[in-house]
Amino acid sequence: MNSTFWHALDILVQTHPIHIDRPAHSAHPRFPDIFYPFDYGYLDGTTSEDGSGIDVWRGSQVDDNVTAMVCTVDLFKQDAEIKLLLGCDSAECERIHAFHNINSQHALLIKRPEQQETQ
Numbered sequence: 001m002n003s004t005f006w007h008a009l010d011i012l013v014q015t016h017p018i019h020i021d022r023p024a025h026s027a028h029p030r031f032p033d034i035f036y037p038f039d040y041g042y043l044d045g046t047t048s049e050d051g052s053g054i055d056v057w058r059g060s061q062v063d064d065n066v067t068a069m070v071c072t073v074d075l076f077k078q079d080a081e082i083k084l085l086l087g088c089d090s091a092e093c094e095r096i097h098a099f100h101n102i103n104s105q106h107a108l109l110i111k112r113p114e115q116q117e118t119q
Helices: 003-015 090-099 113-118
Strands: 018-022 039-043 054-058 066-074 079-086 105-111
Touching: 003 066, 003 079, 018 054, 066 090, 079 090, 090 105
Parallel strands: 054 079
Antiparallel strands: 018 039, 039 054, 066 079, 066 105
16 A cells, blocks of 8 residues: 555656755755765755755665655754655664754654565
8 A cells, every 4th residue: 555655756766867965974054063974965856845856865775766754844944844765774764864853853764664674
């Protein structure tokens, strides 16, 4: 039943170019003490809640399959968003989850069901 949801996310990733605008280990543009642990960007031609492209994290696996997603609530910005995790292993998923649980942000990690079985 959930497989159609995850498949729809895969189609978004396959049909829209990934634009990495914050490479791994680069500083956040507004918070220079915060560094991105992995490549971070968005899907060109898509729209998220904030009006920009859907946010993506790219992990170390060779494919760009959606392995998980993070749902965030930021009390400072007063918004909520999803971030797709592409090619991330379990440890990378947990590190990204922790990244989104600092300061005014709160996040929930949702792993793809078949990823939970293999990791």
